[in-house]
Amino acid sequence: MTDDNSPRRLLRKPIVSVLLPDSSDWDETGLLPVEYVSKPLRVEVPPWIDSPPSPGLRSFLRVYWDNLPRPVYEKEWTSTDWGSGNSPPPADLFFDLEALHVVHGVHDLWYEVTLFGGNIDPSEHLTVTIDEIPPNLGSDPRLVFDTTEVTNQYLDNNDDKLMGDVPPYAGGAPGDVITWYWSQVAFPVNPADKVDSRTLFRGESGQPLPLEVPGRVIRDNNNGERFAYYQISDRAGNVSTSREVRLNVNIRPPTPRRFPTVKEANSTPSGTGTLNPFNGGSGVTVVVEASEVDPHEDVIVDFVGLGGEDGVGSITGVRPITAGGLEFAIPAAVVAANIPVDSSDLRKVETYYWPGTSPQHSAIYTLRINPFAVGALGQVHCRQAQVGSPATLPKSRVPPEGADLEIARWIYQARGQRMNVWAIAEGVRTDFQRGVPHGFDGTFSMKIAKDYVDRLALDSMFTLYAGVSFDGGESYIEFRSLALKVVA
CATH class of the missing domain: 2.60.40.10 (Immunoglobulins)
Structure with a gap:
């Protein structure tokens, strides 16, 4: 509490507990969150010490808002109102500033106390900043992307992310927060569609750096028409929402792509095949369905049989017969190494493909080759x-x-x-x-x-x-x- 020995003291400034903390990082002082605007505002006056010299004297508290001619709150006490204490009753030091005063602008809140002895002590002034104006995003605020089609190939070529440039905006200030969304609908804004948010510090307010939509977020939302947009809120909580950008997503879900097949084999819908050994004398052809591959996506095939990836019955990293094609030649020698001696020999081949730079290969096609009939290779x-x-x-x-x-x-x-x-x-x-x-x-x-x-x-x-x-x-x-x- 303020000491009463000074003939004219500077009392502590009034308290508005809901004001945001001041910092050199921000421009505003005493900023009031927007949810308290145009509502009665709770104010607390810090207690002070005053010892009444004799009964019958009076003390006055007057609280002022800006340059209004009359106090917005005043209180009068006699010495007996204070009882045995030397400070005013705590309940008398709280009041609600009328809502009509809690409007846009930079305001000055202070008070003065007339002590029982007649001296008048003023307080420090409290700046209350009320901001009701949201950031001005411009006439056509939209994220700017370098594509309207998001494919696996695009994500592979762009570090598994989609970057959007944010247009500059007016009224930006340090402490603004940008939040961006990836949604299946344009509006209304759904908090569940939030991708991320970021506080804008000096140098970025008014011109945010590009925003990132991770490939994980895009994949989790599956294929189809999607919308990207952003919001900028200032420190007070005023929010402006951009317009949406429409993008078409055609990427694969995280489940493996459909298995390939072997052209010369009899294949089943479940991803298995059987090869007559006489049908592989010139090698076999692994085929990838065009519907399983995005445009311009490079594909390689692994054909893994006897001995594992490095074995005599395997070949990996096979490129298409024709550049950009989806047929892959497997040499006859590799096929032959997987021909069983008889029906008790259970060797098999697993073949699959790698699309683009995906870390996950396709579903596996399992090939079994029938053994030759006894003597079918020829006679001595x-x-x-x-x-x-x-x-x-x-x-x-x-x-x-x-x-x-x-x-x-x-x-x-x-x-x-x-x-x-x-x-x-x-x-x-x-x-x-x-x-x-x-x-x-x-x-x-x-x-x-x-x-x-x-x-x-x-x-x-x-x-x-x-x-x-x-x-x-x-x-x-x-x-x-x-x-x-x-x-x-």
Whole structure:
């Protein structure tokens, strides 16, 4: 409380508790929030100390608003009204300033006290700023975007965000707040559509920096016609709303895009397919539906089979056959590595695509390749054998360098494929080649040593076998064997 020893004291300024805090960051002093405008305004006068010298004396409080000729509040006390204390009763120090005074402008609120001894002490003045004028956004305030079509490709090329420029506006002041919205309807403003808000400090008030609509917000609101707009509110709470900007959104939801298919396979609606191995001899073609890809979106395909992404049955990062196309060639060698040896071999291929720079690939298409029927790749032949039932191999026809074993060109044949060649005679296996890469582009041939044939008993049977590996030696698919009877 103010000391009463001074002959003329400067009392503390009146209190309006709802005023916004002052700061060097803002221009206004004693700013009143707009919700209190044109309503009775609660004012508190700080208590002071005054000791009445004798009964019968009087003290007066007079509160002034601007330069009005009469006080807006006054109170008179006798010494007995204060009781035993040396300050006025607290209830007498509160009053409501009439609503007719609480209007736009910068106002001055102060009071003076006539003490019991007759001295008059004035108070400090309180500035009350009342602002009823909202920011002036101009004649056609709209966010300015560099596109009216928001696609996945656009977001990929723009750091997964849409930026909008804000036109300059009049009446801006530090402390203005800009709030922007992304909505399925133009108006009314729905708080649930709020994207974000930002306080504008010196240097940005009147000309805000661009506003960001994150890709996450756009995706969460799905595809279709969308509206973007903003509001600017000053520190008092006066709000101006821009006009809406209409944009068309055509992006994908966060769920994976539909799986691709393999052209040569029999495919199901659930994303699986079965391939006849004879339909993949020239490779296969992965196809992506055009409806699943945005215009100008680059697409690559992964075809992942035996051995995982780096395995012999896989190829990744496959680009389209034709630039900008949606068909992707998978080499025959990759297909062949995924052909099972028999029905108990459960190998499969998973293929999918990556659209643009999306971190998520499409749904997966699962391909299974049927095994070859027994002997379907071709049959082992011996050039010196004679046709019959059974076929015969005369020892006399075997040249010194050995008998000629031959296998006609087979589907998926490629140099470097590993071969097994062996014979079984009277239950004993003899290997002639075991995992040896061949170098043939056409008929495969090799020699069966003459001394092997010579050791076989006349009229005995032996069988020639061969198998080829399409997966680097992991497994071998056998050709049809050749049973021979040894004759003189």
